[in-house]
Each structure stands twice: as C-alpha cells, then as structure tokens.
Amino acid sequence: MKEEIRIFMRVSFFMPLFMIEWHRKGDSDMVHMKWLILAVGISLLAACGDEQAETADEKEKAPVEEQAEETPAETENANEADSEQAEAAEQEEVEKAEEAAEAEPQYRLNPATWGVEPIADAPAEAVLLTIDDAPDKHAVEMATTLKELGVPAIFFVNGHFLDSDEEKENLKKIHDMGFAIGNHTQTHPNLTTISDEQQKEEILAVNETVEQVIGEKPKFFRAPHGANTDFSRALVQQEGMMLMNWSYGYDWEKQYMDPAALTDIMINTEFLRNGSNLLMHDREWTAAALPGIVDGLKAKGYTFVDPHEIELQE
Numbered sequence: 001m002k003e004e005i006r007i008f009m010r011v012s013f014f015m016p017l018f019m020i021e022w023h024r025k026g027d028s029d030m031v032h033m034k035w036l037i038l039a040v041g042i043s044l045l046a047a048c049g050d051e052q053a054e055t056a057d058e059k060e061k062a063p064v065e066e067q068a069e070e071t072p073a074e075t076e077n078a079n080e081a082d083s084e085q086a087e088a089a090e091q092e093e094v095e096k097a098e099e100a101a102e103a104e105p106q107y108r109l110n111p112a113t114w115g116v117e118p119i120a121d122a123p124a125e126a127v128l129l130t131i132d133d134a135p136d137k138h139a140v141e142m143a144t145t146l147k148e149l150g151v152p153a154i155f156f157v158n159g160h161f162l163d164s165d166e167e168k169e170n171l172k173k174i175h176d177m178g179f180a181i182g183n184h185t186q187t188h189p190n191l192t193t194i195s196d197e198q199q200k201e202e203i204l205a206v207n208e209t210v211e212q213v214i215g216e217k218p219k220f221f222r223a224p225h226g227a228n229t230d231f232s233r234a235l236v237q238q239e240g241m242m243l244m245n246w247s248y249g250y251d252w253e254k255q256y257m258d259p260a261a262l263t264d265i266m267i268n269t270e271f272l273r274n275g276s277n278l279l280m281h282d283r284e285w286t287a288a289a290l291p292g293i294v295d296g297l298k299a300k301g302y303t304f305v306d307p308h309e310i311e312l313q314e
Helices: 001-026 027-068 073-103 141-147 164-178 197-215 230-238 259-268 284-299
Strands: 107-110 116-117 126-135 154-157 179-185 279-281
Touching: 107 179, 116 126, 126 141, 141 164, 141 284, 164 179, 164 197, 179 197, 197 230, 259 284
Parallel strands: 126 154, 126 279, 154 179
Antiparallel strands: 107 116
C-alpha cells in the first residue's frame, strides 16, 4: 500500500507540469505529449518496481541470516565450548585437591635429636639434606646436582652472600629449582656473644633480603655453630620460622676436606639413622662429594625428606 501511495505522489507531482506544457504547445503536439506522459509513468513504475524488488530481497535475506546464527555446526561448537569449560573446572578442582594433599605434612622435627620423624605412613628410612653458608661459590652447582638427582634440600643462606645482584640472582636460581631457603644470619656470628638488638638485626636483615629476592621469607632458621639464645629462639618463633640444628656433619674438619673422605664418612658414620639431619656446607670438596653421598645413601635404602613436607609450627 505504501508503494502505491508513493507512485501516486510522483505522478501527481509531474501531471500539472505536463498539462501546462500541453496547453502552451497546442493540439499539434498533443500526440507527443501523450507519449511523453506514458514514458514518464512507465519510468516511475519501473523505479518503484525495483525498490519493491530490493525490499523483497532484503526481507528474504533476513530470515536466512537469522537462521545462519543457529546452524547445527555453531550449536555443536557452543556445546563443545561448554564441555571444555566444564572439563577445565573439573581439572582445576582435581589440581586443588592434589595441592591440598601435597600440602599435608609428612614429617615433623624432633627437637631432642634434630632429626625428622614420619607422620602416619611416610617412609621412616629417610634423611634430610641441608647446606649452610649459601650462596657462596658452589651453592648453585650443588643445587643443580641435587636437582638432576631428584633430591630435595634446604639451603641456609647468609646475608653477606647476598650483597650483589649476581649473588641475589644465585639465590633466585636455587629457589626456582624448588629448594627450600633457610636463614643462617647476616654475618655468621655466634649469637651467644652479641646483644639482643644485634641478634635481631642479624636475623631480620636476612629475612628482608630473602623476601625481596624470592617473594617469601625463610621458613627455617639455623644459628651459626648451632648456638641459640633465649632471645633468638623467641624471635625465630615470632617470625614463624622453624629452629633447626643437625644430626651430624663433617666437611669443616680438615681430614674431610677431600671428596672421597667426605663421601665415606657421610654414608658410613655411626650417626646415620632414620630421620638423620645431614649438615653440609657450600664448599668445593662438598660439591664434588655430593653425587657420591646421594648414591651411597640411596644404596643403603634411604629416601630424602622434602623440606616442604615438614610440619611447621602454627
């Protein structure tokens, strides 16, 4: 109906012009004027017909486009996307459950012996490896060796080995390999010979530096020479760290500053037993002896305690 009105309006617009022209020219041109009127009318009808055709085409195309949005292929893709999201959510839940299981402590420290004891069904024939005075010259090498052997350990660090960017990068490398980091004081003093305030500076300075480098504070503390004070014990507990000494170690004694001799004593000492806490240092001969020590302990049936599985104080 709208198209008919538009046609009528167009013809009505031109008709007065034709009539005026007709009267001006007279009867002699009447035939020509008729043909002219007829031609204009046909043109108008044709134009309207084209517009109607275009409008019809658009109306026909619209349902096709709407239908294209609901094709079976797209519906299948949407279903697959929903399925993938559901699987991803399920996998996330599984990973969370695994992480929670891994976070469950498997061992606890016995302060009477400084050894570790299994909780529930954790293997009893296990030892803990610890390395002090890191990262001096060989800590990264030792960490790499242990990583290749699949053996965990705690690296106790001194602040005076974390002064330069290179030394801090070494600490980060050790941490990134998955090893636990412990606090071994800033300058390695005997805590029993310095004031409470000095002890505080020695301990907190290392915590601050380590946190700046790896994003978290140490979870373990070992006093130089194993010499603690009432103040250091209280501060360590306040800082949320576990105080730890050791069961045995030999690499600072002159007779064991040799890889073969050190390897032999570390695996054949009378102090080796279930849960032993082995002390070693960042030293050239210890780095060289490390593979033999690990192999010798494995040969005796020992596994290695992951420090992340040790029960920490609340």
